[in-house]
Amino acid sequence: MENDIKLFKETRAKIKAYGYFTWLMSWDQETEAPKGSVEYRTKQYEIIATEMYHVESNPAYLEAIERLYQNLDQLGDPDFKTEIKKTYKGLRVIKLVPMNEYIDYQVLTSQGSHIWAQAKEENNFELFRPTLEKIVEFNRKLVKYLETDELKGYDILLDFFEEGFGVKEYDLFFDTLKRDLVPFVMEVTARKPKTFNRKLSKSVFPALQQKAFSHYLMDVFSYNKNHGLLKESAHPFTSGVTSTDTRITTHYHEDQLASSIFSTIHEMGHAIYEMQNDLKYDDTFLHGGTSLGIHESQSRMYENMIGRSKVFWDLHYPKLVELFPKQLKNIEVDEFLAYINQAKRSLIRIEADELTYALHVMVRYELEKQLIKGTLKVKDLPKKWNQLMKAYVGIRPKTDREGVLQDIHWSGGAIGYFPTYALGSAYAAQMYQAMNKELDIEKAIAENNIKAINEWLKIHVHQFAGSKTPKEILQICSQEDFNPHYYVEYLKAKFR
């Protein structure tokens, strides 16, 4: 037992060290590496990945994990138990799926994004169909290999991305949205859209001033610059390797003012979560957050619930006007607020607003569920997509490019991932309401004291890293199971 623990910890240290270098390589690549350096870098990466594979697949290490898992009860430290459970779970795929099928699938999904990109470019679903069929087929076999008494079918895929959340939980969630949110959205989005001062959409907003405002926001949100930094990249992202090194990026579009503001705040939500993980998890596999859903709850709470609130902009709008005096001349804060909180029916998920976003996700959930169950064929996917879009969002795509081909996820094999996007906002609403009982959130924002919000989230969510499940986190911070009611109420109150 002691030897097994020792071997586990030694191997973990090596895996973390290799992980550090691949993390850094990817950060460099996404933010600044010269274009022409890709070939050499890829070659070095392949060599390191092979070394890392030998470390991770060392039979003695795998056997040690197996034995530790069989003797979980004898491990005193609950965090260590959790780590062994998670590691064991991750290794089940390698153990139970025939090696040749697994490798074929890796090859298939690594090529998938190129084929998808071409199909999207050409608006030609048929080009992507054979690949997607194979991906769905593999996932249907995969869930057979991995099924247990507790988990079967689509549940297994959903659980990969959000532990403890299966069809039962999601059905309850999305049924609530269908019943309470869809009619409300149809009503709100049927109204004639408000018109705004043309300067908001037609001005040029120089990158330098946008950057200055993003740096101002870093201070407003108490983002710890000693443990992170803000840079630029094509698509904004958070890249954290430890609580002391969690970096973010944003993108400055000079024809759009809001984009960089809300990207920066969104990524700070992700980053502050990881920065506030307890330090003791830095050297374990538990650092980084417990799930995609909880992660997204933090980014969306910061972006939408704090960052798009009236109280926030009453305080910070003057700073924005100071940086863009001509562009924002004669535009009052309330007009700006209405501008950044518009709700309308739209086709593209990543451009959707706060009100309609979850409904885009619901479309994908329904389709995945049926694909894995076998009640929907890939060839019928575009038609079904368009039907559901009309039913849930109230708008029907004219092309597959704006419909079923819009997202990259399936082409890389990510089935079961999408639903976590919708969970995030719903978790956030539940957490916000719980926090508000102990801390006057609007007052904290108005007093430029977001630090107090960070502190509450640290104690109730962030510190735990991956040591608690999403369900446990919700219980800790709200003394309640997941309850989508708060989310619907929040949206109704805001967009009524």
Next chain:
Amino acid sequence: MENDIKLFKETRAKIKAYGYFTWLMSWDQETEAPKGSVEYRTKQYEIIATEMYHVESNPAYLEAIERLYQNLDQLGDPDFKTEIKKTYKGLRVIKLVPMNEYIDYQVLTSQGSHIWAQAKEENNFELFRPTLEKIVEFNRKLVKYLETDELKGYDILLDFFEEGFGVKEYDLFFDTLKRDLVPFVMEVTARKPKTFNRKLSKSVFPALQQKAFSHYLMDVFSYNKNHGLLKESAHPFTSGVTSTDTRITTHYHEDQLASSIFSTIHEMGHAIYEMQNDLKYDDTFLHGGTSLGIHESQSRMYENMIGRSKVFWDLHYPKLVELFPKQLKNIEVDEFLAYINQAKRSLIRIEADELTYALHVMVRYELEKQLIKGTLKVKDLPKKWNQLMKAYVGIRPKTDREGVLQDIHWSGGAIGYFPTYALGSAYAAQMYQAMNKELDIEKAIAENNIKAINEWLKIHVHQFAGSKTPKEILQICSQEDFNPHYYVEYLKAKFR
């Protein structure tokens, strides 16, 4: 034999891959990594360094190199022969020095820079003396362990840093400087210094405009942005890992205009050298340049011989005035030229001008030679330093901080390194004169065609990477052995 070659190449690939990651880590650390991330990074680095050590010290690999070296004649490819020779030479230290002494020395030199920094801070040579005595003592033992029929004493240390250059070569070089340059420098620097328009030294030169000019210079020098980038760091440096990824940094001091300009050009000299290494060396240990001296010759040729020339500024000064219209108002190009080409007696090597620089190096060479020979004791070093400064540069330091304690090099064990700094400029003068026979350099500069200069250097110097010795490079590009005469003539012509 074939197995040995195979093992060598496989191990080389791994060493290069680990090298890539440590390169990237150090680049990140020097340019942007958040301060608070150092502890975690160091821990990961130690783990990777241990893995790398196992790869490099694998007995089968060491035996393969030994056998390949014994059978050099049977290796057809001359580049491969050179690589085996260099690798073997590098391993001699590990083979011939007793392990405990070697490790003690590593510890000593890793702590040395802290002790030196404190001694410099406090202007207290006695604090540094015991450490420096141990370092000198080890190097005196080291040369005994490593001596061969051909190389003995200080020659061994000098050869580490500049293959083929020992006391014989350096004495010839520095004797020439003593005889022909020192009297000239004394005469020139005795003149009353010219006074310049106060705006040159008292204006503020905003970093943003300096940056714009550095980027302009990248185009002027045809620095390949597809294979590199320019960033900022505390001290400017070049960091290359392959011909397709060679990055540079500079530093913008808003109270100094010239600093960033000449740092950028200097680093481009280093970078263009490595970028123009033949691609075939990317995967070998030969990529990167043949020696410190040849490397420095490129940076100094670009910086001083091209970048400080009249013909260069006649073309590019208007661009500088465009960026700094107020600061450079009423300052003609000739005054600017005189300003950036001042020569005066000074105490600090890294701030010395083109004319006096080599004399600072000569002081260090004389001292090192005597320390290793044993004719000078460390305790007498400060006194001797001050005497030589007076004799060669014409000025005597008042404190050790401005004298013997100014440089970090010895504290890290680098004895034999300094002389390469002076070689660089002398090589450059010899190369320039040779190039000028085939290419009208001033015409190329005047026609904004530095590309033609890069091209000549690529063919005669850069492409060979580490496959030729410095002496061979000089023969190839000038059909002559090293001849410091060109250097003295160049300086006399310029500063007369």
